[in-house]
Amino acid sequence: MNRRFGFYLLLAPLVVWLGALIIIPHIDLFLTSLSVKVRPRVYEIGLDNYSAFFGEPLYWNTFARTALMSVSATALTLIIGFPIAYYIAKLAQGRFRATLFVLCLLPFWVSELVRTFGWMILLRETGVVSSALQWLGLTSGPIEFLYNDAAIMVGLVYTSMLFMVVPLVTTLDSLDNSYIEAGYDLGGNSFAVLREIVIPHAKPGIVSGCIIVFMLSLGNYLTPILLGGKDSLWFTQQIYAQFITRFNWEQGSAFGFLLLILSSLIVWGGLKLTGQTLSKTVGQG
Amino acid sequence: MRKTFADFVAVDDVDLAIPSGSFFSILGPSGCGKTTLLRMIAGFLQPTSGDILIKGRSVLDVPPNKRAVNMVFQHLALFPMMNVAENVGYGLRRRGMPREDVAKKVEDALARVGLPGSGTKRISQISGGQKQRVAIARCLVLDPDVLLLDEPLGALDLKLREHMKVELKKLQHEFETTFIYITHDQSEALVMSDRVAVMNAGRFEQVGPAQELYYQPKTIFVAEFVGDSNKWRGRVAAIEQNRVTVTTAQSGRICGVAAGPCSIGDDVEVFVRPEAVALSRDGSTLQNMANQMDGEVVSVLFNGAASRLLVRARETGDEIDVALPQTGEFNDLQAGQSVSFGWSDAQTKCFVIG
Amino acid sequence: MIPSIPQSPFLRDVYRTYVALFFIYLAAPLVVVSIFAFNDALFPSPPWEGFTLDWFFGQTEPRQGLFYDRSLLNAAMVSLLVAISVTILSVAVGTSNAFLFERENFRFKNFAYVLMLTPLVVPGIILGISILVMSSGIANSVDDAIGIEIEALRPGLVLVVLGQFSFIATITTLVISARLRKFDVSLEEAALNLGATRWVAVRTVTLPYLTPAMLGAGIVAFLMSFENFNTTLMLVGSDAPLTIALFDRLKEGSTPVLNAISLMLMVASALLALIMIALQRERRD
Numbered sequence: 001m002n003r004r005f006g007f008y009l010l011l012a013p014l015v016v017w018l019g020a021l022i023i024i025p026h027i028d029l030f031l032t033s034l035s036v037k038v039r040p041r042v043y044e045i046g047l048d049n050y051s052a053f054f055g056e057p058l059y060w061n062t063f064a065r066t067a068l069m070s071v072s073a074t075a076l077t078l079i080i081g082f083p084i085a086y087y088i089a090k091l092a093q094g095r096f097r098a099t100l101f102v103l104c105l106l107p108f109w110v111s112e113l114v115r116t117f118g119w120m121i122l123l124r125e126t127g128v129v130s131s132a133l134q135w136l137g138l139t140s141g142p143i144e145f146l147y148n149d150a151a152i153m154v155g156l157v158y159t160s161m162l163f164m165v166v167p168l169v170t171t172l173d174s175l176d177n178s179y180i181e182a183g184y185d186l187g188g189n190s191f192a193v194l195r196e197i198v199i200p201h202a203k204p205g206i207v208s209g210c211i212i213v214f215m216l217s218l219g220n221y222l223t224p225i226l227l228g229g230k231d232s233l234w235f236t237q238q239i240y241a242q243f244i245t246r247f248n249w250e251q252g253s254a255f256g257f258l259l260l261i262l263s264s265l266i267v268w269g270g271l272k273l274t275g276q277t278l279s280k281t282v283g284q285g
Numbered sequence: 286m287r288k289t290f291a292d293f294v295a296v297d298d299v300d301l302a303i304p305s306g307s308f309f310s311i312l313g314p315s316g317c318g319k320t321t322l323l324r325m326i327a328g329f330l331q332p333t334s335g336d337i338l339i340k341g342r343s344v345l346d347v348p349p350n351k352r353a354v355n356m357v358f359q360h361l362a363l364f365p366m367m368n369v370a371e372n373v374g375y376g377l378r379r380r381g382m383p384r385e386d387v388a389k390k391v392e393d394a395l396a397r398v399g400l401p402g403s404g405t406k407r408i409s410q411i412s413g414g415q416k417q418r419v420a421i422a423r424c425l426v427l428d429p430d431v432l433l434l435d436e437p438l439g440a441l442d443l444k445l446r447e448h449m450k451v452e453l454k455k456l457q458h459e460f461e462t463t464f465i466y467i468t469h470d471q472s473e474a475l476v477m478s479d480r481v482a483v484m485n486a487g488r489f490e491q492v493g494p495a496q497e498l499y500y501q502p503k504t505i506f507v508a509e510f511v512g513d514s515n516k517w518r519g520r521v522a523a524i525e526q527n528r529v530t531v532t533t534a535q536s537g538r539i540c541g542v543a544a545g546p547c548s549i550g551d552d553v554e555v556f557v558r559p560e561a562v563a564l565s566r567d568g569s570t571l572q573n574m575a576n577q578m579d580g581e582v583v584s585v586l587f588n589g590a591a592s593r594l595l596v597r598a599r600e601t602g603d604e605i606d607v608a609l610p611q612t613g614e615f616n617d618l619q620a621g622q623s624v625s626f627g628w629s630d631a632q633t634k635c636f637v638i639g
Numbered sequence: 640m641i642p643s644i645p646q647s648p649f650l651r652d653v654y655r656t657y658v659a660l661f662f663i664y665l666a667a668p669l670v671v672v673s674i675f676a677f678n679d680a681l682f683p684s685p686p687w688e689g690f691t692l693d694w695f696f697g698q699t700e701p702r703q704g705l706f707y708d709r710s711l712l713n714a715a716m717v718s719l720l721v722a723i724s725v726t727i728l729s730v731a732v733g734t735s736n737a738f739l740f741e742r743e744n745f746r747f748k749n750f751a752y753v754l755m756l757t758p759l760v761v762p763g764i765i766l767g768i769s770i771l772v773m774s775s776g777i778a779n780s781v782d783d784a785i786g787i788e789i790e791a792l793r794p795g796l797v798l799v800v801l802g803q804f805s806f807i808a809t810i811t812t813l814v815i816s817a818r819l820r821k822f823d824v825s826l827e828e829a830a831l832n833l834g835a836t837r838w839v840a841v842r843t844v845t846l847p848y849l850t851p852a853m854l855g856a857g858i859v860a861f862l863m864s865f866e867n868f869n870t871t872l873m874l875v876g877s878d879a880p881l882t883i884a885l886f887d888r889l890k891e892g893s894t895p896v897l898n899a900i901s902l903m904l905m906v907a908s909a910l911l912a913l914i915m916i917a918l919q920r921e922r923r924d
Contacts, residue, residue, distance in 0.1 A: 006837075010739040013732045018754055021805035022761075025769035032772050080661070087658050090641050102916070103662060109908035110669060111866040113882050114901040117889060118668020121675060121683050121898075128671055131685040158668070177641050184644055211760065219762025221869055226889065236764050236869075243768060243873065249775075256768045260761065267760050278756050279749075329828060350831045350840075362829035366847040375843070376833035427833065 026260075033253035049254035059238065059255075066235040067262060069149070070217035073156040077164045077213050078206065080157060085168030085205075086198070090177070101169065108162040116226045119155050120146065123227070147229035155223035160216055164209040171205030172198070207274045211267050218263050235259055295321040296332075297487035303465065303480075305340070305430075308457045310474035311467045313484035314510070319467040322484075323433050326465065327356050339430050350379075355424035356433040360440065361416055363408045369395070369419050370404030376427045394426040395419075398456065414445050418452075425460050434466040438473060450476050471511055475499070483507050503544060505554055505636045514556040515605050521551045521635070529635050531555055535601035540575040541633025553635045559593060560608035561632035564615055565625045574627035578605075582622050585609070596624060669905065676898035683895045694899040705899045714884035715900075717796065718865050721880055724800045725807055725864040730857045732804075733811025734849065740812075741819045758806035767873030770802050795876030802870040807863050811856040818852035819845075851918050858911050858918075865904075 033050070035043040053059045088100050107115055122128045123145035133139045145151060175198065183193035199206075224234035239259065242252030271277060296318045303309045311319045324330045326337060328349030336343050344352055355376070363372050373394055374387045382390075395401055398418040403411065411419065417437060424432050434453075438446045454477045457464045468474050474481045475495040482492040483506070491503045502508035509516070519533035524547070531539045531553055539555055547553065565571050568579070583595040583604060592609040607626060609615060618624070675683035679691035681701060697704035705711055740752060758766065771794065778792035791797040822845060830840035868882045875883050881900075888897060 007739075007743050007745070010735050010743060011745075013735045014739060014751065014755065017732055017805070017808055018751075021770060021801060022754070022758060022766075025766075025773040028773040028776060029765075029769040032776075083654070084658060084661050087654065091654075093642070100658075100662075102912075103665065105912070106909075107665060107669065109862065109912050110905050111882060111901075112868060113866075113885050113889070114672060114904060115668055117885075117893070117897060117901060118670075118672040120889075120893075121671045122668060124684070126682070126684040128685055158664070161665070177643065180641050181643060190646075215760050215762060219764050219869060221764060221872065222886070236762075239764060239768065240872070243771070249772060252768060253772060256765050260765050263760065263762055278753055278760070327828075327832060329831075348831075349828075350834050350836055354832075356829070356832045358825045358829055360823065360825065362823065362825040364826060364829075364844055366844075366850075375830065375835075379834040379839065423833065 029253050029260075030257055032250055033257045035250055037250060043250075049251050050258075052251060053254060053258060062233045062238055063235050063258065063262075065233055066218060067266075069152065069156075069234075070214050073153060073160065073217045074210050074214045076153065077157050077160045078210060081161055081164040081209070082168060082206075085165045085172055088165075089169045089172035089175075090180075104165050104169075105162060107158070112159055112222055115159060116155055116222055119151070119158065119227060123151055123154075146227060147232075149228070151227040152224050152232060152234075155227040156217050156220060159220070159223055160213040163212040163216065167205040167209045167212075168202060169205075171202045175201045203274055204276055204280065207270055207276050211270050214266055214270075215263055218259065218266075294487050296325070298335075299484075299487075299489055301482065301489065301492070303431075303463060305463055306461050307479040308454065308464045308466065308477055310478035310481045311465065311484050312471055312474040312481050312511075313467075313469060315469055317484045318487040319484050320435065323356070323435055323465065323467050326431070327354055327433055328352050353430040354433060355427055355429040355431075356435065357417075357420045357424060357437045359435045359437065361420040361437060363416060363420055363423070365408050367408070368404065369400070369406050369408065369411065372408065372419060373404070373423045373426055375423065390426055394422040397425075397459065398422045413441050414449060414452075417441070417449055421453075421456060425456075425462065429462060431463045431465060434464060436468050436470075438468075438470075446473075453477055475511075483510060485510070501544075502556075502634065505638070508544075508554075508556045508634060508636065512558060513606065514558055515562075517555040517603070518638075519553055519555060521547055521549050521553055524549060528630055529553075531635060533601065533603075535603055537578075537598070537601035537603065539633060540630040541635045542631060543635045543637075545637060547635070547637045552638045554638055556634045556636070557605075557628055557632060559606040562605065562607045562626050562628045564594070564607060564610060565627070568625035568627075571625060571627040573629075575630035576633065577625065577627035579623065579625050580605075582618055582620050582624060584620050585618060594618065594624075596626060672898050672901045673905065675895055676902045678895055678898075681894060683893060683898050694895040701894070703896065705896050705903070708896060711881070711884060711896070711900060714879055714881045717878050718880040718882070721796060721800055721803065722861045722864040725803045726857050726860045728800070728804045729808045729811040729860045730815075730853055732808045733815045733856055734853060736808070736812040737815040737819045737849075741816055755809060755812060758809045761806070763806065763867070763869030764873060766805055767802050767870040770798060770805065771873050774798055793876065794874055796878055798874040798876075799871050799880065802874045803864045803867050806870070807860045810863065811860050814856040814859065815849060815852050818849055822848055855915055855918050858915050862908060862911060 034045050034047070036046040036048040038044050053063075084104070088097060088104070092100050120127070124130070125142045125144040125146070127145070129145060130139075130142045133143065134141070179197055179201070180193055183197045188196070219236060221234070221236040221240065224232040225237060228234065235255070236259070239252050239255045242248045242255060267278075299322060311322065313319045321330060325332050328344070328347065331345070336345060338344070339353065344354075364375065367375070370388070370391050374391045377387045377390060391404060392401070395404060398421060400415060400418055400422070403415070408416070408419075420437065421432075438449050438453075441449060450473055453464075453466075457477075466474070466477065475498075478495060480493060481495055481498055483490045483498060485506045491498060491507045498507060498511050502511060508514060517531070517533045517537075517539060519531040519539065521529050521543075522532045522538070523530040524543075527542050529541060529543050529547065531541065533539060533555070541555055541557075543553075563571060563574065568577065571577050578598040578600065580596045580598040583597050586593040586595065587609075590611060592611075594607045594609050594615075595604055596607055597604050605626070609618075672683075676694055677690050677692070678687060679689040679693070680686075693702040693704055695704045696706055698707050736755065740748070740755075745751075774792040778789050781792075782788055826844050826848070827840045830844045831837065835843060866882060868886070871880060871883060872886075879887070881904075885897060885900065
């Protein structure tokens, strides 16, 4: 068989996939974001869509808020998830350990919609938590836990947890126990060992977990709208509104492109800051 | 035949004829080009220049899957997703042989390698030695002109390796197929082969029967690589026919035979095998040895039949490896005791350096 | 820190409590969703009114069960169709990519590899809008130029499949590549040596070796497609897949039929997860 021919046969699907579904659409998105409607069906090149973004406080406030909330969600997920990953990787043993790990994966196998629906049943005014508090006599009337930032946080952290715990467990698992023992043996306490041995070793896992979690939170639509309500001010809602409700695709494209730049910057910055590469972190996750 | 990779010459003008039906080994250190040579015969590499003939016909334009050459891979390369019978029948199925015939030939081949009825076992269920035999059966069932073996015993433990050496030799005898066996383990090569080629840096140093390589090495490399030797460097002081006298750096004198032409003043290396050195408590039995020395035992390296003595010559201070004779006479030797020792000039090989 | 290093019983108990609480947090939404699928009330909220199977098998409004709810069943069929298409496409392209990246060497290979990873770090909603913008642009140009309307390029199932495929293919590529990397090339050489042609060697030796990974990647692809929301939301036309249909219902206010269908999804996912685990166990043999 002709080897060159075989090579091109393997190359073709990759080129078609990346070219037609990733590269060209993103170039097109960029070009659309630069076109300004002069009158119906006539467009000019200009930065109007971007100046509209910076001119309208609602837009860039939403943008900044989304970014900040995503960063907080990422940090919270890391703080909550790290001890769990450590427990699974280093303290739990045998079948118990395998069971815990599978339990962690479980929510991933269930649609995000179902998970969010579960939180709605728990948190709404007539929901389980509110009823339980009344039944216990801790409160006299029903309480609405939904439709605030805390509810959004709960949902985001819940949805993202898996993507933090799995890479953390993987990297922590690859840390040989003898390093930890050596750390103690040479006089370190728990905190010193954690800071100087465990965390440096887990860095690739922490980075890849944080990148994925941040990206997922930033691009999330379901959780903010269902748990935060119509006024949750999440940037993806603005994009959706421009595209579907107002049918202003040029403005929507500009918003989309801004979100893409923000997400890429944070991913790139995270990798640079920690000296990782995309192939190493995501490629092996 | 010659093979170069970029500017690295892996196989350098090797010319070789192997008689049909013989067991031929290529022995050399890792990186000497023996695997490259084997892969060219199998067809996985094309020689840069030269030709390969099997039964008188060039096979250069025959792709590997059409060559009547089969190979036992270094890690055997048994297909893990198939059972034993499916592995052995793989080549037959590729020839489009009917299913019943395949089954019959496979069972027959398994019986011949001593594994009758294990066709349904999975590869992961059988032992290392059994895997070897399956890998060999998988090739021999195709009735190849040549069977190539790429250090297949390397992964086995010592005891099994000894056993498989004998087994392989027996199989080769039974099937009367030409075996080309490459290895870096000299004992494998010496025990099994009709002829052995010692390969170094892409070239054949010497080709011949095992005894010839051991007793009449033609080059320094062969003398050093095959078997153990005591070694001196020195300069030729006198020549009488092919007998030479060498002055060593420690101003000792050693008599030996030259392995090639040499003249007075040449720098030489001198090799003497430990088992060529005779021991004596008082020197009386060493009368007709050309080389005689007195010394003391430095240490006894006891290892059963392969026990050694390390002795220091009194005059020159050389430390010499001596095989401990197992006649019982020297069983009570201890470090610090005085002994005499010597060896004949015929057992002493001198090679000119360069 | 690790079992071999003694720790104060108090700290250990605190740690264990934390882990237990975490798993309660993880399970809570899924448990309440399941429980309220059997509640004999019109809303999935407390109090508990008694056990019923109406939300599965009820035949008349307002207690129409999921098995008699035409629109939900329809949406499930749409999801199934989309998921199967995406699975086949992504596994095929993923296998081809795996061979390309593991077996071939070409200029820009590293660049192509990083590009192949990018869909994982682009928010799903942006993948959606970029494909929407491009395909609509093409459809408009074709319509303007020759007056033919290409339905496939308008929001609809074709675009949904392409949009989901655009990032799921990365995941299947990674899974299948990882397995191919462990493949011992001498197995293929042995097949050639025994008389197989190159293609037959790949078919009889390499592909059977890859099968568990291809199945695993297929299951992941299927689930990711079935559950996808963000990308689908931007590309969906008149036929809504299940997640979109559920989302629309949720916004209107929910009846326990949503719990019923969520429970069915969880059961189906769990079954697929079990198959995955079984596959991985077999791989270890």
